[in-house]
Amino acid sequence: MYSKTGKYCYLLLIFCFIKPVNSTEPSQIEFSIKPIACVVKQAGDACTMTVKVHWRAKLPINSCLYQEDEKTFCWQDKSEAMANLAINFKENMMFTLRDEGNNIFAQQEVLINSSSSKKYRRRLRSSWSLF
Numbered sequence: 001m002y003s004k005t006g007k008y009c010y011l012l013l014i015f016c017f018i019k020p021v022n023s024t025e026p027s028q029i030e031f032s033i034k035p036i037a038c039v040v041k042q043a044g045d046a047c048t049m050t051v052k053v054h055w056r057a058k059l060p061i062n063s064c065l066y067q068e069d070e071k072t073f074c075w076q077d078k079s080e081a082m083a084n085l086a087i088n089f090k091e092n093m094m095f096t097l098r099d100e101g102n103n104i105f106a107q108q109e110v111l112i113n114s115s116s117s118k119k120y121r122r123r124l125r126s127s128w129s130l131f
Helices: 003-015
Strands: 031-035 037-042 049-068 072-087 093-098 104-116
Touching: 031 093, 031 104, 037 049, 049 104, 072 104
Parallel strands: 037 104
Antiparallel strands: 031 049, 049 072, 049 093, 093 104
């Protein structure tokens, strides 16, 4: 026979290892945005492109896609979603997948790269020139 303390310890162990059925952790969500980089001619130029957003969760969730702090798309009770989004930006941009409580499930940054850099200037003469 079990003692009262043995029963309580057994129940305590059960509750420690049981997770709620509707909990979704950030590690349970796959999130991707493609392409993740945009190339412009010169630094400071605006980039216009269409990105493909895809996410998948093990359990259905209510979530919204944020472009920086602006809400762009929302899904109710979905475990997978895909969207195409036309964006225009001059600096790197962060996309986040959040729930109604503003908890972040996943995030991805879209980078802007320039083919020519303002930082370095091409040398006009050879380093050995006398003139």
